Amino acid sequence: MPDLKVKLGPLELRNPVLSASGTYGHGLEMCHFTPPERLGGLVSKTVTPRPRPGNAAPRICETEAGLINSIGLENRGLDAYVADTLPTMAGADTVVFTNIGGESPEEFADVAARLDAEEAVDALEINLSCPNVDGGRLPFATSPESAARVVALVRAATEKPIFAKLSPNVAGLGDIARAVEEAGADGVTAVNTLLALSVDWRTGQPGVATVQGGYSGPAIKPVALRCAWECARSVSIPVIGCGGVATADDVLEYLVAGCTAVQLGTACFADPALPGRVVADLDRKLAEAGVATAAELIGTIADGRPAAGGSRDAHLQEAAR
Ligand code: SIN
Numbered sequence: 001m002p003d004l005k006v007k008l009g010p011l012e013l014r015n016p017v018l019s020a021s022g023t024y025g026h027g028l029e030m031c032h033f034t035p036p037e038r039l040g041g042l043v044s045k046t047v048t049p050r051p052r053p054g055n056a057a058p059r060i061c062e063t064e065a066g067l068i069n070s071i072g073l074e075n076r077g078l079d080a081y082v083a084d085t086l087p088t089m090a091g092a093d094t095v096v097f098t099n100i101g102g103e104s105p106e107e108f109a110d111v112a113a114r115l116d117a118e119e120a121v122d123a124l125e126i127n128l129s130c131p132n133v134d135g136g137r138l139p140f141a142t143s144p145e146s147a148a149r150v151v152a153l154v155r156a157a158t159e160k161p162i163f164a165k166l167s168p169n170v171a172g173l174g175d176i177a178r179a180v181e182e183a184g185a186d187g188v189t190a191v192n193t194l195l196a197l198s199v200d201w202r203t204g205q206p207g208v209a210t211v212q213g214g215y216s217g218p219a220i221k222p223v224a225l226r227c228a229w230e231c232a233r234s235v236s237i238p239v240i241g242c243g244g245v246a247t248a249d250d251v252l253e254y255l256v257a258g259c260t261a262v263q264l265g266t267a268c269f270a271d272p273a274l275p276g277r278v279v280a281d282l283d284r285k286l287a288e289a290g291v292a293t294a295a296e297l298i299g300t301i302a303d304g305r306p307a308a309g310g311s312r313d314a315h316l317q318e319a320a321r
Contacts, residue, residue: 015039055072061208068214100125130214161186194216224242
């Protein structure tokens with residue numbers, strides 16, 4: 001059996017497969033589909049200091065190859081998360097990430113400080129990049145300075161490992177990744193959804209009530225993979241890949257591009273049992289390809305020149321068929 005363990009900064013994951021924030025409940029809602037102990041970790045929906053009702057409906061719109069959402073960070077707020085959700089997570093035999101949000105850098109830090117005392121939380125993912133609030137202006141994700149300011153305050157507020165979730169809707173993503181690394185992040189998640197729009201030309205009605213929303217699903221995989229690669233080559237902290245992942249092959253592509261772990265998101269809406277199957281497929285595919293450990297694939301992307309016959313890549317591609 002191949003060894004799927006990966007080391008994500010200070011965290012040990014039993015495999016590189018994580019749920020993506022907002023697609024897999026807050027905690028253990030999906031445990032009947034995939035037992036948490038099968039996964040590398042669970043990532044919560046964003047938790048904000050106060051309850052948020054979210055955006056007006058419609059908030060979800062399917063397109064040809066993906067999903068546009070405009071949820072608007074609906075959640076019951078930090079008090080309810082601590083009182084109701086975290087006690088149920090205490091026994092979860094997996095790494096628990098709480099994804100946190102706020103309307104100012106100080107609010108992010110307040111949430112982090114409160115969760116610092118919570119044993120059920122293993123790590124924080126800082127949602128710098130929700131495109132569905134503030135009219136899609138992404139105030140924390142679009143410059144190295146603004147991203148670093150949030151991360152620095154969160155760093156000062158907690159000793160838990162922190163991962164900054166970045167946006168694809170920027171130029172110079174590598175600079176932003178470097179800035180959050182310097183501000184004390186233990187890793188980055190690359191990436192959140194792409195700003196997108198869908199409209200019915202007959203009625204003029206947009207797919208979501210906020211007109212624009214965040215695009216996810218298979219269509220974004222090549223874009224998100226490139227973003228993850230750009231982050232991985234820009235920083236020395238680990239990168240968690242996210243965007244369009246639906247199969248074990250997708251996970252392995254993200255590892256080769258430089259990621260240490262990979263989140264499954266939109267595909268879980270159609271098939272909540274998918275993460276468990278992806279883990280099983282990872283085992284099988286690596287065994288078939290003669291790869292002993294998932295970790296050895298991380299960052300092994302070639303330089304783009306055609307490989308000479310018999311290269312590792314050619315061998316793996318053949319074995320994976
Ligand atoms: C949302 O709640 O609108 C989606 C969360 C996100 O994209 O960060």
